[in-house]
Amino acid sequence: xxxxxxxxxxxxxxxxxxxxxxxxxxxxxxxxxxxxxxxxxxxxxxxxxxxxxxxxxxxxxxxxxxxxxxxxxxxxxxxxxxxxxxxxxxxxxxxxxxxxxxxxxxxxxxxxxxxxxxxxxxxxxxxxxxxxxxx
Numbered sequence: 001x002x003x004x005x006x007x008x009x010x011x012x013x014x015x016x017x018x019x020x021x022x023x024x025x026x027x028x029x030x031x032x033x034x035x036x037x038x039x040x041x042x043x044x045x046x047x048x049x050x051x052x053x054x055x056x057x058x059x060x061x062x063x064x065x066x067x068x069x070x071x072x073x074x075x076x077x078x079x080x081x082x083x084x085x086x087x088x089x090x091x092x093x094x095x096x097x098x099x100x101x102x103x104x105x106x107x108x109x110x111x112x113x114x115x116x117x118x119x120x121x122x123x124x125x126x127x128x129x130x131x132x133x134x135x
Contacts, residue, residue: 007118008128011096014071015043017125018063018094020085021076022046024054029100030076033126037074040129045070063088074098074125083108090115098125 019034022044026032031054038044038055045068046054049061060066063073063085073089075082075098082105089097089112096118099105104122112119120128 007096008120008123010118011072011098011120011125012129012132014095015041016045016068016070017042017072017074018045018047018060018066018070019074019076020047020063022048022051022054022059023076024051028076029124033074033076033100033124036126037129063092063094066092070094072096072098072125074100075103076100077103079103079105083111086112086117089117096120098123100124 017037019030021030022034023030034044034046045066046057046059047063048059051059053059070092071094073094075085086097086108094117097112099121101122101124109119109121
């Protein structure tokens with residue numbers, strides 16, 4: 001658990017977050033977390049092939065389409081999509097992958113770790129950030 005906590009602390013220090021599966025629908029967790037991260041000062045890049053813009057930001061169809069460096073890949077997709085997302089994260093030289101609540105993909109996570117990425121699984125980036133603010 002110590003390594004997981006260290007990864008959480010390290011990841012929360014990064015500033016550029018691609019939110020995979022970001023939704024324009026306010027009731028969706030991906031929307032709420034992305035909005036929160038933006039308000040907390042992170043640069044949030046929405047990724048969803050079904051949308052061209054979310055939050056007034058260009059929304060990209062995939063990680064590979066983002067024209068700037070991404071530090072954290074925050075994933076709101078089902079586990080079966082995670083292996084491809086991890087491969088893309090490695091390809092774009094992201095520093096970390098965060099799999100939100102309920103998402104576990106052990107083999108893909110192992111590949112990410114072997115490739116040098118910091119990884120958090122089955123947890124919420126917003127909740128972890130809030131917990132450090134004493135909320």
